[in-house]
Amino acid sequence: MTGGLLVVGDVVTDVVARYGSALLHGTDTAASIRTRPGGAGANVACWAARSGCREVRLLARVGADSAAWHRDLLRRSGVRGLLAVDDRAPTGTVVALVDSAAERTFLTDSGAVLRLSPDDWSPSMLDGIDRLHLSGYLLFAATSRATALLALREAERRNVPVSVDPASVGFLAELGVDRFLALVEGVDLLLPNADEARLLTGLPEPADAAAKLSLLVGQVVVTLGRDGVLLATGGAVTGRVPAEPVRDPVDSTGAGDAFTGGFLAARLAGGEAATAAAAGCRSGAQAVMAVGGRPPLTEGGR
Numbered sequence: 001m002t003g004g005l006l007v008v009g010d011v012v013t014d015v016v017a018r019y020g021s022a023l024l025h026g027t028d029t030a031a032s033i034r035t036r037p038g039g040a041g042a043n044v045a046c047w048a049a050r051s052g053c054r055e056v057r058l059l060a061r062v063g064a065d066s067a068a069w070h071r072d073l074l075r076r077s078g079v080r081g082l083l084a085v086d087d088r089a090p091t092g093t094v095v096a097l098v099d100s101a102a103e104r105t106f107l108t109d110s111g112a113v114l115r116l117s118p119d120d121w122s123p124s125m126l127d128g129i130d131r132l133h134l135s136g137y138l139l140f141a142a143t144s145r146a147t148a149l150l151a152l153r154e155a156e157r158r159n160v161p162v163s164v165d166p167a168s169v170g171f172l173a174e175l176g177v178d179r180f181l182a183l184v185e186g187v188d189l190l191l192p193n194a195d196e197a198r199l200l201t202g203l204p205e206p207a208d209a210a211a212k213l214s215l216l217v218g219q220v221v222v223t224l225g226r227d228g229v230l231l232a233t234g235g236a237v238t239g240r241v242p243a244e245p246v247r248d249p250v251d252s253t254g255a256g257d258a259f260t261g262g263f264l265a266a267r268l269a270g271g272e273a274a275t276a277a278a279a280g281c282r283s284g285a286q287a288v289m290a291v292g293g294r295p296p297l298t299e300g301g302r
Helices: 040-050 067-076 136-140 142-157 169-175 177-184 194-201 206-213 255-268 273-287
Strands: 005-008 012-018 032-038 056-063 080-086 092-098 104-109 131-135 162-165 219-223 229-233 236-241
Touching: 005 040, 005 142, 005 255, 032 040, 032 067, 040 056, 040 067, 040 131, 040 136, 040 255, 040 273, 056 067, 067 080, 131 136, 131 142, 131 255, 136 142, 136 169, 136 177, 142 162, 162 255, 169 177, 169 194, 177 194, 194 206, 194 219, 206 219, 206 229, 206 236, 219 255, 219 273, 229 273, 236 273, 255 273
Parallel strands: 005 056, 005 131, 012 092, 056 080, 131 162
Antiparallel strands: 012 032, 092 104, 219 229, 229 236
16 A cells, blocks of 8 residues: 555546548548546546555546546546536546557547636645645646646645646647746656657757756656656666557557556655656556556446
């Protein structure tokens, strides 16, 4: 069993469309389409619970349209959902277009996600918690950003370590690299993928980008997909961990979230960074073998 984790992030409904042939403009393309619970923050929370966290809480905002469904699925995944219900905006929705190589492209309607309000936050949410994890999506709008920063400041006041997932190259570019880096400077852990690390530093090589970012935060963990993970601290790469081999991946949606959940659970259990990265890689490998970004439930969901 591991220490307690609070995730402040997002819950969305994923519509995953897997297709084999090239998309045909202006007409039909055959696809397998499934509706799944998702959201980077929610996915991280569920994978952390699956990986042994004794207490996982998730603060997020959802629409009244599907709040009961999402709350129930979080509960069944071992996550205590601290869900603010929005009567004016629907739950966020992401359409994930997944090609034959399991690579995905997202169409995102943030819905209630970025309406997470300071009124939804309470410092007591950190009671008994050993780590705060923030989904970077919240930093891309003023209201949700203010809420994330309240949580960040309270965690710092309590000496609770904070990790941040940058979330999206597209949204990072829109927010501005300098602004994002100013918001996360000094956090305990930053978890970008290779493209995000490149954007945040302007450096083409992920190792160089990881080293540079680690001068701003306590530790950087850069995920490289099939090439594994880079660890960096104090301006230098300190470790490389190979990916778990996967023969026939199905869907890469949420693989990075699965890595983060597995990594954080292992760290909370006292594992060193390299050990935690290996645990995260195992979770990521499991994630790409199923449709959607969550670990499978023992009973059928929707």
